[in-house]
Amino acid sequence: MKHHNSKIWRVALAALAVSGMLGTTTGSRAADKVIRINLGTLAPRGSVYHQSLQAMAEQWSKASGGGVKLVIYPDGTQGGEADMVRLMNIDTLQAGLITVVGLSKIEPGVAGLQSAPMLFHDLAEFDWVKEKLRPMLEKRLEDKGYVVLFWLDTGWVRYFSKTPLLTPEDLKTKKIFAWAGSLDQLDIMKKAGYTPVPLETSDILPGLKTGLIDTAVAPPIYALAGQLDTSAPHMLNLNWGALVGAGVVKKSTWEKIPADTRAALLSAAANAGRQIQAHSRKEGDDAVVAMKKRGLIVHEVTPEIEARWRAEAEKLYPDIRGRMVPADVFDEVQRLVKEYRATGGKQ
Numbered sequence: 001m002k003h004h005n006s007k008i009w010r011v012a013l014a015a016l017a018v019s020g021m022l023g024t025t026t027g028s029r030a031a032d033k034v035i036r037i038n039l040g041t042l043a044p045r046g047s048v049y050h051q052s053l054q055a056m057a058e059q060w061s062k063a064s065g066g067g068v069k070l071v072i073y074p075d076g077t078q079g080g081e082a083d084m085v086r087l088m089n090i091d092t093l094q095a096g097l098i099t100v101v102g103l104s105k106i107e108p109g110v111a112g113l114q115s116a117p118m119l120f121h122d123l124a125e126f127d128w129v130k131e132k133l134r135p136m137l138e139k140r141l142e143d144k145g146y147v148v149l150f151w152l153d154t155g156w157v158r159y160f161s162k163t164p165l166l167t168p169e170d171l172k173t174k175k176i177f178a179w180a181g182s183l184d185q186l187d188i189m190k191k192a193g194y195t196p197v198p199l200e201t202s203d204i205l206p207g208l209k210t211g212l213i214d215t216a217v218a219p220p221i222y223a224l225a226g227q228l229d230t231s232a233p234h235m236l237n238l239n240w241g242a243l244v245g246a247g248v249v250k251k252s253t254w255e256k257i258p259a260d261t262r263a264a265l266l267s268a269a270a271n272a273g274r275q276i277q278a279h280s281r282k283e284g285d286d287a288v289v290a291m292k293k294r295g296l297i298v299h300e301v302t303p304e305i306e307a308r309w310r311a312e313a314e315k316l317y318p319d320i321r322g323r324m325v326p327a328d329v330f331d332e333v334q335r336l337v338k339e340y341r342a343t344g345g346k347q
Helices: 002-019 026-033 048-063 081-089 100-106 108-113 123-143 183-191 201-210 220-226 259-293 303-314 327-343
Strands: 035-041 068-073 095-099 146-156 158-161 175-179 195-199 215-218 234-236 242-250 297-299
Touching: 035 048, 035 081, 035 242, 048 068, 048 259, 081 095, 081 100, 095 100, 100 108, 100 242, 108 123, 108 242, 108 327, 123 146, 123 242, 123 327, 146 259, 158 220, 175 183, 175 201, 183 195, 195 201, 201 215, 215 220, 220 259, 242 259
Parallel strands: 035 068, 035 095, 175 195, 175 215, 234 297
Antiparallel strands: 095 242, 146 242, 158 215, 158 234
């Protein structure tokens, strides 16, 4: 009985210590005041994304006098993007650097920047529309409980395949990687005659190696880091779409930080976003050069073939509108694209 009571007492003491009820020392009280923010991302460890986030974490610690501790979990160690959103919803994670795949789980309108293939003719056009759309998207995300720290993109994504891929008809013979969790995307692709295979991003290379898929769309910088080109040595040089992402933090966590500190943290975050943006686009071009040196075959498209791809992409728009992208956002993006082309982005 004495041993049993002693065991109960030790368990009770441990529980009290974990809950902070025994925090009677000055050090414990100080620790209680530290706001820990766990951030998940698929970005590879050591990549420019990870390095910029680490620099941001250091700046946040300094700006808050050690009151904010940003802990980064790279490499998809917290699961896929849908998993990370679920972990943010239950407060296991409080922040994420995620793409439209994850962001649209929070606010579907974000998909308006990415989910209409070949909508944008160049990155200048894309940037202009993104800036015009930002206030609306940030307000919607805030209404869902998330604060946007910064936006970014990796530039154009490309098709990587085991065998040459030149035309839309070629694509219909392929087993294509599709992001897991997007049932609407799968249905739309199947309706159009494609064969999508839903996988997490981390499963692309194993899928290519085993033959589960033979084609994947990815930013060149990711393809280089993930060595996708070693199993899919053909790249179609077609501007299919830009991969969009954002750094977000839970509003409930953000508002625990003193208001006068938040401005400094936002400034550091904006700086990280600019660094990632500048490096990711340049490194995307550099990645293609590096992959060509180890055997990547780049297939250029003629204006005629590009027109065929655009016509095929536009056939998908009626199904994308209202399913993958809310109708009001889809229409607004289309309106902004027309405005840009009419004014040259001068408004």
